[in-house]
Structure formats: C-alpha cells, structure tokens
Amino acid sequence: MLVDLEHFKKINDNYGHVMGDLVLKATAKKLQATCRDGAQAFRFGGEEFAIIVPNSSFSKARSMAESMRKAIEKIGVRDKRTGEIMGHITTSIGVAEFTKGMNPLALIEKADKQLYEAKRLGRNRVMPMI
Template identity: 40%
Template structure:
C-alpha cells in the first residue's frame, strides 16, 4: 500500500529539523508545532545561518553585517573601533604535509585561541579558508597594539596536535585599522585598510602585527567624497 505523499511544507520542515540535528543543536522548546516550538526553530535556523560550520565562529555574511553596523556607529558616536584581519601562516604546507584533516584541526584550534583573547562584545569571524577577522568596538588606539599582540602570542604558543605524537607550531600574521571617527565610510574601505596592514605583516616575514597608525587618522579620497556628499559641501581642491 502506497503511503500518502507529504506536502512540500512538511518536507521542508523535516529538512530543517535534520539540518539542526546534524549541527548538534539541542532540542527545541515547547510541544512540536506549538508557537514556542516554531519560534525556537526559526531562532535556531537563524543562528545556524550566521555561523561557520567548522569553527562555530561568525561566518562571512554575519561578519559583513556586523561590520556595517559598527562603522555606522563609529561615524555617529565617534567611539574608536579596531578591525583585525589575519591569516594562518604557511597554511598550505599544513595541508600538503599532514592532510586536510590536520588543516581543519589547525583552523579550529586557531578559532578557539582567538575567542580566548577577546571580550564578549567583540566579534570573531572566519571569513575565508584560513582567514579570520575580529571586530573590537570601543577599543582605544592605546590598546590596539596590545590586543593584537596578545592574539598573535596566544596562537604562537599553542602547538596543535594533529596525530599521535605529531604537533604543529602555528602562527598568524595580523593587520589592523581603526574605523575613521566622525567620518562616513564603508565596510569595504575599512577592510581594505586592515588588509593593507596584513600584507605589510606578511612582507615583514609573517608572525607579525602591523596596525595602521591611529594618530595619523588618514581619511581616504573615497571617504572624503562620502563625507562631502553627505554634508552637501564641495571639495574645491
């Protein structure tokens, strides 16, 4: 005897529950089908969509949304904020020498180390294969170098076990830039500034921190254009 086909909505609900189960999510509140249960399902799916599957960190989409919110906040309030971007040094060698499973272990270990170095208000994200970023709201320039160095040293001092008797020494290169205060900017420009410092850190031999000088507080031509457009002034230079 053929079983009646389930409606498409039931199939989608079943797929959503399977997705949550595979991700290790705990049971949902309330009775199945109740308003509390459905709200819990929605909340769990939203949370899952914002997380990197391997590390549990914020994913790139979540990072970009948070970056936009933070740069708008800095432009309005003038409070300092620091963006750190970083790569695991010579990560390709890990995959080539020990395999991709070892590479995954290294990525997860670095993710845990980054979380150990930040405040609850900070956002740590995996934005690429071996690429990470940290948004640090209300981080004065006097503390920027200290924070970035703490992250670098924490990773450097953390040997990663990738097999019986096998340990890998890991390091990261870090670049950083402060959001321009009281200036209308864009997430892309902020990331570009931090990445420029990351490239400098790599050029200096890796396992290095390079921050944009906060005292200079450079404003790019693009940011000047955004400022003039928002205020109605014209740049006659």
C-alpha cells in the same frame, strides 16, 4: 583586524586537510578566548579571521592583536595518526581603525593592506607597528 594563518597550504600539504581543519579550530578557539571588551572573532575566508573590536581605541585593539598573535604561537595540535604535535603556528595581523563616514569595505581594505605589510616585513607580526 584581519588575521592570517601563515603557510597554511603547507600544513594541508604536509599533514592533510583533517589536520588543517584542527589547526583552524584551535586557532578560532584561541582567538575567541583572547577576545575581550566586546570583541568578536569571525572566520573570514580560507585561513583568515576578522576580529571586530567595537568602541575601543586603536592602541587597545593593536595590543589585543599582539596578545592574539602570541597566544596562537603557543598552540600545539596533535596529529592523531602519528602522535606528532604540530606547533609554532604563526600569524600576520593587520589592524585598522574605523573612522566616521568610512565605508565598511574601506575598513577591510585598510586592515588588509596592513596584513600584507606584515607579511612583506617578514611575517609573524602585527601591523602597523607602534
């Protein structure tokens, strides 16, 4: 899976980079908490995360992605300067399945295509839809 925090630049621009960093940390913590059955979450660039779900069916991984998306939506991060709580953090998630003989880069590219399709269709969703 590839997970992208949506409108992250706006968070940094409106709340500052310290708040952006807190959002990244809260998201990473939530992703780790929702990983199960050997799944692992990794930071994969600026505001993206990669989730590896070994030895799992595609439908199970997709279901896990939807649980992650819903969990991230519930994150609330407090701005220590103003006391304001920033919530409604949304993500788009692309899910792809590794098939025998597939190059690992091809797997990432496949998940990335699904991620961009989620964004194209309106964001805050998991692709492909089932």
